[in-house]
Amino acid sequence: MSSRKRFWKNVTLGEQDGLFRPELDGRPIRLPKGEVLAVASRALGQAIVAEWSRIPEEESFTPEQLPLTRIAGTMIERIRPDLIEAREALLRHGLDDGLCYRKEKPDSTVERIFEWLAKEGIQPSVTDGLMPITQSGDYITGLERLLTRQNEAELAVLGVLTQSFGSLLLALALVSGAISKEDAVSVANADERKQLLVWGRDDELFRVMTTREQDTTEALTFLGFAREG
Missing domain, CATH: 3.30.2180.10 (ATP12-like)
Structure with missing residues (x-):
């Protein structure tokens, strides 16, 4: 810029x-x-x-x-001008959430996220394939209910994190305190870590991972101050 x-x-x-x-x-x-x-x-x-x-x-x-x-x-x-539209935009990400596509057995953090979602009445369909998933009406209703509880600062942070993570569910778990920043970044960076193991050092992959961690830190810093009042 x-x-x-x-x-x-x-x-x-x-x-x-x-x-x-x-x-x-x-x-x-x-x-x-x-x-x-x-x-x-x-x-x-x-x-x-x-x-x-x-x-x-x-x-x-x-x-x-x-x-x-x-x-x-x-x-x-x-x-701020339209909280409803902001929530609907995030919901659209959640209808095809990256966390629902499992290439292998999920790690303990992902399992904790799904356990937390279940307590919130949200039970997403998951797949180990590549075809898009169609989520149930109950899933959509539960996600709408959870997003309705988010204020303008939380919605702003969710926007940053969802884009960075490629997952609204992961972002919601972090903002709601169900997982730590370190856990969230670890899940978000899983694909890049696997690629590094296969191909060795790659400056672009390191840049992506570093930027994601920085975005997460900045978003949580913003949220922490906003919640102080």
Whole structure:
């Protein structure tokens, strides 16, 4: 992405209408569609202030250096206006979820995820083949119910994780606390690890795995601050 140079001296946290907004030299930050960057959590607002403050004076920066801002922007401009559509978009991923395609016996983490899903009333069909699975109506209803419980910050994080993992079910298990970050990344990186065992060192595979772990860390950091209030 194109870079910009730091043009502000001070970053502070303002408050208006119950929302906390980082300000550059007293001015609010505008997102790509024109919305003001403002969040409901003071802790998240402070973390975003710290993120902008870390940009060295007079130096160029890119959006990659502002991960909390990026996720907040998605939440504000894409999710907040229509939570129903955001949930439906995630649901579509869950109808053909990567976790439901088993090439071999699942490991203990995957088994724990399916046990947790069963407690939530969600029992997905799985296959060891390549043909697409058609999930039951009960599965869809259960997944809809679980997504309805997710607030705007959780939906934003689920969007990041689902894209990174290729699995909504894996993302939901992580956001809900059923598994750890390390377990989630291990499951998500399973295919790349197998390829490395077969083909040896591959810089592109390492890049994919490293990026996935970074995306996960950034998403969970965002969620942690958002939940602090």
